[in-house]
Amino acid sequence: MASGVVRPRWSVIIPTYNCADYLRATLASVLEQDPGPDAMQIEVVDDCSTRDDPEAVVAELGGGRVGFFRQARNVGHIANFDTGLERARGQLVHLLHGDDYVRPGFYRALERGFVNRPEIGAAFCRHILMDELGHWRVISPLERPESGVLAGWVDRLAVGQRLQPPSIAVRREVYERLGGFDPRIRQWSEDWEMWLRIAAHYPVWYEPEPLAAYRMRSGSLTSRSVRDADSIRDCCRIVSIAQSYLPADRYPQLARQAREECVLRAYRRLRRRLADGQFDALSGQHLAAAVGCSRSPRAVTRMLLLYLLGWRARVRAS
Amino acid sequence: MSAPGDRAQISPVADGVARPQWSVMIPTFNCAEQLPAALASVLSQDPGPELMQIEVIDDCSADDDPEAVVREIGGDRITFVRQPRNVGHVANFATCLQRSRGHLVHMLHGDDAVRDGFYRTMQRPFAIRPDIGAAFCRYISIGERGHWQTISALEQSKSGVLHDWLETIAIGQRLQPPCMVVRREVYERLGGFDRRIGRYGEDWEMWVRIAAHYPVWFEVEPLALYRVGSASLTATTTRTGQNVEDILRAIDVIHAHLPPERADALRVQAREVAATTALRRARRAIDSGHGPVALAQARAAARVSRSPAVVRALVHTSLRLAMRRVGTRA
Numbered sequence A: 001m002a003s004g005v006v007r008p009r010w011s012v013i014i015p016t017y018n019c020a021d022y023l024r025a026t027l028a029s030v031l032e033q034d035p036g037p038d039a040m041q042i043e044v045v046d047d048c049s050t051r052d053d054p055e056a057v058v059a060e061l062g063g064g065r066v067g068f069f070r071q072a073r074n075v076g077h078i079a080n081f082d083t084g085l086e087r088a089r090g091q092l093v094h095l096l097h098g099d100d101y102v103r104p105g106f107y108r109a110l111e112r113g114f115v116n117r118p119e120i121g122a123a124f125c126r127h128i129l130m131d132e133l134g135h136w137r138v139i140s141p142l143e144r145p146e147s148g149v150l151a152g153w154v155d156r157l158a159v160g161q162r163l164q165p166p167s168i169a170v171r172r173e174v175y176e177r178l179g180g181f182d183p184r185i186r187q188w189s190e191d192w193e194m195w196l197r198i199a200a201h202y203p204v205w206y207e208p209e210p211l212a213a214y215r216m217r218s219g220s221l222t223s224r225s226v227r228d229a230d231s232i233r234d235c236c237r238i239v240s241i242a243q244s245y246l247p248a249d250r251y252p253q254l255a256r257q258a259r260e261e262c263v264l265r266a267y268r269r270l271r272r273r274l275a276d277g278q279f280d281a282l283s284g285q286h287l288a289a290a291v292g293c294s295r296s297p298r299a300v301t302r303m304l305l306l307y308l309l310g311w312r313a314r315v316r317a318s
Numbered sequence B: 001m002s003a004p005g006d007r008a009q010i011s012p013v014a015d016g017v018a019r020p021q022w023s024v025m026i027p028t029f030n031c032a033e034q035l036p037a038a039l040a041s042v043l044s045q046d047p048g049p050e051l052m053q054i055e056v057i058d059d060c061s062a063d064d065d066p067e068a069v070v071r072e073i074g075g076d077r078i079t080f081v082r083q084p085r086n087v088g089h090v091a092n093f094a095t096c097l098q099r100s101r102g103h104l105v106h107m108l109h110g111d112d113a114v115r116d117g118f119y120r121t122m123q124r125p126f127a128i129r130p131d132i133g134a135a136f137c138r139y140i141s142i143g144e145r146g147h148w149q150t151i152s153a154l155e156q157s158k159s160g161v162l163h164d165w166l167e168t169i170a171i172g173q174r175l176q177p178p179c180m181v182v183r184r185e186v187y188e189r190l191g192g193f194d195r196r197i198g199r200y201g202e203d204w205e206m207w208v209r210i211a212a213h214y215p216v217w218f219e220v221e222p223l224a225l226y227r228v229g230s231a232s233l234t235a236t237t238t239r240t241g242q243n244v245e246d247i248l249r250a251i252d253v254i255h256a257h258l259p260p261e262r263a264d265a266l267r268v269q270a271r272e273v274a275a276t277t278a279l280r281r282a283r284r285a286i287d288s289g290h291g292p293v294a295l296a297q298a299r300a301a302a303r304v305s306r307s308p309a310v311v312r313a314l315v316h317t318s319l320r321l322a323m324r325r326v327g328t329r330a
Helices: A020-031 A054-062 A077-087 A106-116 A153-159 A172-178 A190-201 A221-244 A251-275 A284-293 A297-317 B035-043 B066-074 B089-099 B118-128 B165-170 B184-190 B202-213 B230-234 B236-240 B242-255 B260-287 B291-304 B308-329
Strands: A010-016 A040-046 A067-070 A092-095 A122-130 A136-139 A168-171 A204-215 B022-028 B052-058 B079-082 B104-107 B134-142 B148-151 B180-183 B216-227
Touching: A010 A020, A010 A077, A020 A040, A020 A054, A040 A054, A040 A077, A054 A067, A077 A092, A092 A106, A092 A172, A106 A122, A106 A168, A106 A204, A122 A190, A136 B148, A153 A190, A153 A251, A168 A172, A172 A190, A190 A221, A221 A251, A221 A284, A251 A284, A251 A297, A284 A297, B022 B035, B022 B089, B035 B052, B035 B066, B052 B066, B052 B089, B066 B079, B089 B104, B089 B202, B104 B118, B104 B184, B118 B134, B118 B180, B118 B216, B134 B202, B165 B202, B165 B260, B180 B184, B180 B202, B184 B202, B202 B216, B202 B242, B236 B242, B236 B291, B242 B260, B242 B291, B260 B291, B260 B308, B291 B308
Parallel strands: A010 A040, A010 A092, A040 A067, A122 A204, B022 B052, B022 B104, B052 B079, B134 B216
Antiparallel strands: A092 A168, A122 A136, A122 A168, B104 B180, B134 B148, B134 B180
C-alpha cells in the first residue's frame, strides 16, 4: 500500500457479474452495519456485466457511499477478484460476491478475532447455503463450539473445501505476501486454494455463529457435465499446487485423502443428479477425470457404481 | 375410533373474558437452564399484555426452579402456573390449551425458542386466509448449547396454503412444536393432544388431525428454533425400541383421520417412513458406538415394514453393525 493513503479498518470488495438483482440484498446487508467511510471502504467491482446495470443499483442504494469500478472488458472472475484486492485500501479485506450477503454482526464478530489475536492471517464464520430464491437450505458444519484460533486447521482444510467466500476476511498484508488467486486454476475452487495457502502460513480464527449467506447457483443444465469433469481436474490441480506450501512430512497422506475427496465430491453431486433423473449428466469424461485424479479403491468403486447406475437408468428410459 | 376420553376437551373462552390475539403457552419440565433463552426470545417481540398472553406451565419440575427464572426474566409480565404433581407432558399440554385465552395459540416448549419476527410474520396468514386452522414456518434445529445445526425442509418455494398437505404430513412427522401456530377454535372443535399415544408422536397426530379438517399455511422463513437433545439416542425408549411402538400407535390413530379410500395406502407409506427413520437412527447409533441401541432400532424397523427399500436399508445396517463388531473384537 502506498504510504500516505488513508487506510480504513475494513475493505468490503464486492465483485459482480450479471447479478444486479441479488446485489441489492448484498449492499443492504453491508450498509446496515456500516461503521462509516473512515472505518470501511465499500466498493463494487464489476466484471463488465452485459445483462444488467449494477452501477444503477450502487447509485440507488449506496447514494455516493459505495464506490463503483467497471472492468473495460470481461476479464473472468479470478482476474476480477485480483482487481478487487488491488483496489482494497483497508487492513482487513472482505471479498463479498455480489449475490451473497452477511448477517448483522458479521464485521463486529470477525474484527474481534483480529483484535484478540493480531497474528492471525484470516478469520471466518460458519455460513448458510441458500438457494437462488434466497431460501436458507443448509448450515455449514460446526468446526468447534467456541470462537478462537483453530487447531490443526490446515490439515482439515487440505482434505476438502469447508468454507465459502462471504464467510472469510483476510488481512491485506497476507495477500501482499502470498499473492492473489492462482491463475493456474481455470474455473473452480480457486478460493479453496487461497484459504489453504493462508492456512499453511498463518493461524486462522473461527467464529461459530453463521453470519454469512452463500448462494448456490445451479447454472444451465447443458453446461453441467462439462463443468463437473473440469471441477475434478481443477480440484486435483489444487492438490498439486498445494505441495509447495503444505508440510512436506504430511503432504503425501493429505494429498491422497484430498484427491480421493475430489472424486467423492463429484460422485455425490452426480449421484444426486442421477436421482433427479438427469442421467445424461454422466459421461466418459467424468470417468477419465476421476481416474486421472485418484485411484483409491473407494474412489474407483464409487465411480464404477455410478457408471453402472447411469447405464441402467439409460437402458430403463429407452 | 376415538372415544371422548382420548383427548382433553378445550372449552370456548367464557364470555366477558378479555381475549388477546396471541396466547404463548410455554410448557416446562426440568428445563430451567434453557428457559431464559425461550422467554427472552418471546419478550423481545412482546406486543404487550392486551395483544399477547404469556404463561409458563410447569409440570412440577423436580430438578430445578423455573419459577425463579420466570420472575427474573419476566417480572410479572409472564404468568407462572405449576401443576400440583407431575401429570405427564400430554396432560400438561392440555392445561396449556385450556388456560389459553387468545385467538392464536403458540405452544413453545421451554427449551425451544423463536427468532425475531415470528409473531409478526405468523399473524399475517390468519388475516389473509381466515379459513386456515394452523400455520407453521420452517425451523432450525439447535444443539444443547444453542448452535444451529440444520434447517427444516422447504415445503414449497413461496409462503401460502399447502396443497395435498394431509397426504404429506400423514406419512411422517416433518414438524417440531415451536414452528406451529393454531387457532384456539380448532382445538375447541378437535380436542387436545391424544392420550393414547405414548412418549412420541402426539404432536404429529395433532397436526394430521388439523390437516384433515382445515387448510394449513406454510411460511418459508425459518423463524423457530427447536432444540435437539443429545440424550435422545440413549433414552430408555430408544434402547428398547419403545419409541417405534409409540409411532406405530400414532400411525393407527392417524388412520381414522384419513379419507377411507386413501387411508390404507398412506398407512403403508407411514410405516415405511417409520422403519427408515429407525434405521437411520440405528446407523447413527453404530457410528457413536451404541450397539444395543442400533440393534433395538433395527429389530423394530424389521417389525414395522418389509418394503424393498426398508429391506435394503436393513441389510446395509446389519452389515455395518456386524463389521463394527468384528472391528471392536479385533
